[in-house]
Amino acid sequence: MDHPQTQMIRRKFADSQVILIDHYKEVFNRPAQSFAAQSHSKKLILARKEGTFLHEGSQYSDGFDYQQFFYASSIMGCLYDCDYCYLQGLYPSANTVLFVNIEDAFEQLRPYLGKDTLVATSYDTDTLAIESLTHQTSMWLDFADQYENLYLEIRTKSANIKSLKSITLNPRVTLAWTLSPQEIINAYEHATPSLEKRLGAVVEAITLGWKVRLCIDPVIYTEKFAILYTELIEQVFRTIDPEAIEHLTLGSFRMSQSHLRSLKKLRRSDVAFYPYVVRDEMATYSEAIETHILETLLAKATQYLPKERIRTWQRQS
Amino acid sequence: MIYLITALDAEARPLCEYYRLKRDTSLPYTLYRNEEIVLVVSGMGRTNALMAVSALLGWRIPEEKDILINIGICGAPSEYRIGEALLIHQILDGDRRYYPDILYSHSLRETSMRCVDVPQSVLSDYPVDMESSPIFQAASRFFKLHQMAFLKIVSDHCTPELVTKEGVIELLRSHVNSLDTLISRLSAVQKQPPLFSTDERNTIEVFKTHFTKSQGSAIDDALTYFRLRNKGEFPPLNPLIPNSKRERSQLLEELIATLTA
Ligand code: SF4
Numbered sequence: 350m351d352h353p354q355t356q357m358i359r360r361k362f363a364d365s366q367v368i369l370i371d372h373y374k375e376v377f378n379r380p381a382q383s384f385a386a387q388s389h390s391k392k393l394i395l396a397r398k399e400g401t402f403l404h405e406g407s408q409y410s411d412g413f414d415y416q417q418f419f420y421a422s423s424i425m426g427c428l429y430d431c432d433y434c435y436l437q438g439l440y441p442s443a444n445t446v447l448f449v450n451i452e453d454a455f456e457q458l459r460p461y462l463g464k465d466t467l468v469a470t471s472y473d474t475d476t477l478a479i480e481s482l483t484h485q486t487s488m489w490l491d492f493a494d495q496y497e498n499l500y501l502e503i504r505t506k507s508a509n510i511k512s513l514k515s516i517t518l519n520p521r522v523t524l525a526w527t528l529s530p531q532e533i534i535n536a537y538e539h540a541t542p543s544l545e546k547r548l549g550a551v552v553e554a555i556t557l558g559w560k561v562r563l564c565i566d567p568v569i570y571t572e573k574f575a576i577l578y579t580e581l582i583e584q585v586f587r588t589i590d591p592e593a594i595e596h597l598t599l600g601s602f603r604m605s606q607s608h609l610r611s612l613k614k615l616r617r618s619d620v621a622f623y624p625y626v627v628r629d630e631m632a633t634y635s636e637a638i639e640t641h642i643l644e645t646l647l648a649k650a651t652q653y654l655p656k657e658r659i660r661t662w663q664r665q666s
Numbered sequence: 667m668i669y670l671i672t673a674l675d676a677e678a679r680p681l682c683e684y685y686r687l688k689r690d691t692s693l694p695y696t697l698y699r700n701e702e703i704v705l706v707v708s709g710m711g712r713t714n715a716l717m718a719v720s721a722l723l724g725w726r727i728p729e730e731k732d733i734l735i736n737i738g739i740c741g742a743p744s745e746y747r748i749g750e751a752l753l754i755h756q757i758l759d760g761d762r763r764y765y766p767d768i769l770y771s772h773s774l775r776e777t778s779m780r781c782v783d784v785p786q787s788v789l790s791d792y793p794v795d796m797e798s799s800p801i802f803q804a805a806s807r808f809f810k811l812h813q814m815a816f817l818k819i820v821s822d823h824c825t826p827e828l829v830t831k832e833g834v835i836e837l838l839r840s841h842v843n844s845l846d847t848l849i850s851r852l853s854a855v856q857k858q859p860p861l862f863s864t865d866e867r868n869t870i871e872v873f874k875t876h877f878t879k880s881q882g883s884a885i886d887d888a889l890t891y892f893r894l895r896n897k898g899e900f901p902p903l904n905p906l907i908p909n910s911k912r913e914r915s916q917l918l919e920e921l922i923a924t925l926t927a
Contacts, residue, residue, distance in 0.1 A: 366755065366776050368755055368756050368765075368778065369778075370756075370763070371763070375763055375765070376765055379765060379811060380806070381806045381809070381810050381811050382767065382810065382811055382812075383767075383810045383811070383812055385858065386767070386769055386810065386812045386855055386857075387767065387769060387812070389769065389855075390768075390769035390770070390855075571895075572927060613887070616858060616861070616890065616894075617858075618894060619890070619891045619894035619895045622887045622888070622890040622891035622894065623891055623926055624884065624887065624888060624891075624922050624926055
């Protein structure tokens with residue numbers, strides 16, 4: 350209750366109902382919650398994290414060959430509500446838990462910073478989406494400023510980059526925007542900014558001098574996939590100078606089998622019910638479709654970028 | 667169905683009048699009902715509440731669209747006005763805590779509540795009642811947390827000896843509108859309508875009998891995909907089912923490919 354971040358956030362929600370709880374799990378982990386119903390009325394749970402904030406990067410994501418790759422988890426849950434998000438399978442609740450003691454994450458990270466280390470600060474949430482509330486991204490950027498071996502990746506769908514304007518540029522920080530065709534955003538990425546707004550934020554970040562990566566990942570395969578995604582790439586590079594971006598990441602939808610099972614139980618979206626191929630506990634499109642997706646997108650993307658600057662995710666066979 | 671739980675007959679009476687509930691003798695509890703509402707009078711205290719709610723919900727198992735409201739009087743510290751209606755967001759019972767999910771907007775005062783074993787004559791930090799915790803515990807086996815609500819009306823400032831039957835009837839009568847609004851808010855919280863009509867479900871189940879269990883789930887998944895993508899009527903599921911296993915698998919593969927194309 351006394352933590353400065355708790356107080357700051359409570360001031361912003363002066364008119365809200367406050368319920369005192371002993372431990373976030375009391376509310377977040379309750380049985381009989383409805384993720385789907387809660388998605389329309391998300392609550393914010395402020396808590397102090399007791400364990401580690403840092404987790405090793407997983408096989409589902411790209412560690413960019415740094416000596417060490419962690420993701421930091423100071424938020425459980427997300428303001429946005431994407432149908433394909435594995436958080437729905439990971440968490441029993443659609444509410445958001447914000448761990449206010451971010452300073453402990455920095456302490457936990459310090460011993461590793463003798464080597465080049467990549468930390469994804471927005472790995473299983475979208476930290477920038479609630480930056481105006483938490484200021485945690487700014488705190489990460491201030492921290493990263495002090496450590497030459499620390500590289501940050503801040504992945505987002507947000508269009509709000511106000512907080513970056515007052516921060517000294519750091520070439521070791523990459524802002525990674527996830528982009529999808531507007532039709533896919535409308536269908537599957539609820540409560541997220543439009544493609545146009547995201548592209549506007551990308552342009553602004555580039556103009557400010559930030560390093561930017563674009564991610565067309567996860568690609569959702571539908572009958573209109575080829576048209577939607579090739580048009581997306583055209584639209585992106587009509588708006589953004591290809592020379593100004595670090596990488597373009599391409600990857601098709603993938604999810605662990607157990608998360609997919611939980612997603613099915615929610616019965617919220619068709620994404621969960623596609624006949625994926627499950628191998629080694631991982632559900633993906635069939636090899637033929639995955640290859641078709643990558644080839645189609647690569648053919649388009651290489652019209653704008655050299656292949657070396659395009660990263661792809663494909664199941665290792 | 668709307669399940670209402672009161673502890674006292676006096677709490678039930680104005681609700682029975684307002685909703686025109688008729689006595690029902692299906693259970694060894696005081697039970698009233700109409701087409702949409704069933705109300706049980708549990709009797710006071712933990713054990714009575716636990717048993718009555720378990721009996722009621724076991725007798726008529728709730729469906730996805732059903733809701734449950736515990737309505738009744740409570741004692742409260744003096745900062746709560748006598749006659750004030752409270753919506754409970756946290757039930758404290760010893761070192762246990764329970765949280766109904768309030769996912770709708772409302773104009774009631776929200777508060778925590780202590781569930782105690784005997785009527786309280788000493789002021790507590792929060793309003794007190796004697797049934798909310800066991801009702802929550804029994805009901806949460808049948809309902810999701812957002813389908814339950816606890817609506818309490820302050821009857822006294824921990825002077826239970828001053829509470830009369832007539833007073834209780836009057837307090838509840840003055841809040842039937844609050845209950846009415848709560849019912850409509852609670853009922854409106856997002857519900858997933860069934861994806862398939864009863865006829866469609868029956869056809870699917872018959873069709874699945876020709877396949878193995880895992881093929882059956884694949885059929886379910888593909889049909890769900892098809893329906894969630896709003897592709898309209900699904901293709902007829904009554905082709906001639908081949909006898910050979912291989913041909914059946916091929917038929918299934920083709921069907922799934924059509925549904926998920
Ligand atoms: S923005 Fe990312 S973390 Fe948030 S809901 Fe969407 S996929 Fe999940």
